[in-house]
Amino acid sequence: MYSSNHDSVRLAAWGCVTPLGDAAGTVAALLRGERALQAVPVLGREGGDPVPLALLGGRALDETAPPSWMATIKSRFRPVQEDGWGRPRRPVFVTSSNFGVGCLYAYRRSGDLTFLRYGALPNCVEWLRRELGWGESVTVYSHACVSAHLGLLQASRMIQAGLADEALVFSFDFLSPFVAGGFHALKILNADFPAPYQVRATGSIGLGDGAAFAVLARDRGDFAVLAQSLHNEMHHFTANRADGSGFTTCLAPVATAAAGRRLWLKGHGTGTLEAGRLECEAFARVFPGAPLVGWKGSLGHTLGSCGLVELALAVEAMRAGRTPGTVGSAAPVFADSVALESFANGAYDGVVCASNAFGGSHAAFLLGHA
Amino acid sequence: MSDPLSAHLKQLIVETLRLEDVKPEDIQDNVPLIGSGLSLDSIDAVELVLKFEKEFGIKIRSSEESRQALASVSSLAAFIRQHADPARLPT
Numbered sequence: 001m002y003s004s005n006h007d008s009v010r011l012a013a014w015g016c017v018t019p020l021g022d023a024a025g026t027v028a029a030l031l032r033g034e035r036a037l038q039a040v041p042v043l044g045r046e047g048g049d050p051v052p053l054a055l056l057g058g059r060a061l062d063e064t065a066p067p068s069w070m071a072t073i074k075s076r077f078r079p080v081q082e083d084g085w086g087r088p089r090r091p092v093f094v095t096s097s098n099f100g101v102g103c104l105y106a107y108r109r110s111g112d113l114t115f116l117r118y119g120a121l122p123n124c125v126e127w128l129r130r131e132l133g134w135g136e137s138v139t140v141y142s143h144a145c146v147s148a149h150l151g152l153l154q155a156s157r158m159i160q161a162g163l164a165d166e167a168l169v170f171s172f173d174f175l176s177p178f179v180a181g182g183f184h185a186l187k188i189l190n191a192d193f194p195a196p197y198q199v200r201a202t203g204s205i206g207l208g209d210g211a212a213f214a215v216l217a218r219d220r221g222d223f224a225v226l227a228q229s230l231h232n233e234m235h236h237f238t239a240n241r242a243d244g245s246g247f248t249t250c251l252a253p254v255a256t257a258a259a260g261r262r263l264w265l266k267g268h269g270t271g272t273l274e275a276g277r278l279e280c281e282a283f284a285r286v287f288p289g290a291p292l293v294g295w296k297g298s299l300g301h302t303l304g305s306c307g308l309v310e311l312a313l314a315v316e317a318m319r320a321g322r323t324p325g326t327v328g329s330a331a332p333v334f335a336d337s338v339a340l341e342s343f344a345n346g347a348y349d350g351v352v353c354a355s356n357a358f359g360g361s362h363a364a365f366l367l368g369h370a
Numbered sequence: 371m372s373d374p375l376s377a378h379l380k381q382l383i384v385e386t387l388r389l390e391d392v393k394p395e396d397i398q399d400n401v402p403l404i405g406s407g408l409s410l411d412s413i414d415a416v417e418l419v420l421k422f423e424k425e426f427g428i429k430i431r432s433s434e435e436s437r438q439a440l441a442s443v444s445s446l447a448a449f450i451r452q453h454a455d456p457a458r459l460p461t
Contacts, residue, residue: 185420
């Protein structure tokens with residue numbers, strides 16, 4: 001486990017894009033209870049079972065060369081294109097769970113060599129670097145659905161160690177038939193729409209497009225990442241320890257850092273049953289009485305980017321003074337602490353955001369005013 | 371005498387997962403396939419589900435249904451008999 005609660009880092013800038021809009025737009029839509037997920041054939045133009053996917057407006061599931069989402073990044077994420085990123089003392093940390101893997105599958109399906117320019121991690125990152133004008137100091141982290149947390153932590157360490165003045169964390173995951181087909185094969189992506197933390201007979205997740213960025217600084221910004229924790233159970237590729245100790249172990253140092261604060265909680269909440277129950281129980285043990293929300297019932301799971309996408313949404317929720325509820329879910333739920341409806345958050349002085357991943361990985365951070 | 375469907379399923383399990391140290395006849399009808407017993411894991415389960423869906427033209431709709439169907443060879447045979455076209459079953 002790695003935890004850091006000695007030195008906080010500030011958020012000088014942040015942003016995200018989801019099918020519901022930018023961070024502020026997405027929070028507003030979630031507060032209205034909107035659901036971005038729609039039933040889409042799992043293999044795109046090749047058809048297959050309809051499954052809940054949330055795609056950026058106008059974007060088809062099938063890959064294009066170059067990937068169509070770059071236009072959205074360029075138009076929405078001005079701060080990541082500023083001069084100086086990727087140069088001395090302004091490093092970039094790129095995180096994703098699948099990078100351009102969909103393009104490899106598109107190449108396999110079409111035989112079009114153009115897709116190989118964007119498929120696989122090195123090609124994809126080099127393309128990002130050129131398109132967004134970054135220098136050579138670009139570090140890549142990929143660790144399934146806690147990828148963004150890992151990038152955030154490593155960027156924070158650079159700031160805290162005095163090795164960087166500011167750091168850019170950029171995270172993205174856009175869906176493709178390859179990714180949707182993989183989760184469909186596991187049967188956790190199926191015909192049902194996700195209902196995070198809801199007690200029901202079968203679990204299901206949705207998947208969503210998502211990208212986000214955060215500019216970390218030592219002394220600039222009104223919000224701060226106050227503590228961070230990463231933990232791997234080293235138990236099983238696809239299963240958590242049955243007693244939920246992996247969740248608890250990860251949350252404990254964040255709880256220590258948050259002592260005395262009144263908190264609300266943003267959980268991972270994909271819609272699977274066992275992990276949802278374990279997560280609820282762990283939150284209730286470590287943060288008794290704190291309301292828990294999850295937003296993947298609307299946005300779907302944005303995979304490796306979810307930690308940073310939901311960081312941006314949590315900050316915007318704090319700015320808006322209202323936290324969206326657990327859209328897509330209904331009673332009964334796994335714990336009384338699950339907030340199905342939105343609530344005013346002005347009386348709270350922090351939020352704990354958590355993500356979990358294949359391979360027994362858990363991550364959490366504490367976000368609050370600087 | 372062994373049930374033809376159960377025997378066929380055991381053969382498919384060994385072939386699909388390339389189990390070098392296990393013969394079809396070593397697999398007991400009521401022993402858990404996943405986690406204990408045959409000690410298959412969830413990745414093995416994905417491979418088996420895809421194989422059985424293709425072989426018998428069935429659909430397994432969720433991970434919970436998958437777990438239930440793959441509890442043992444007996445439960446798998448019962449699930450397939452319930453959902454597959456009888457013409458696709460071995461006789």
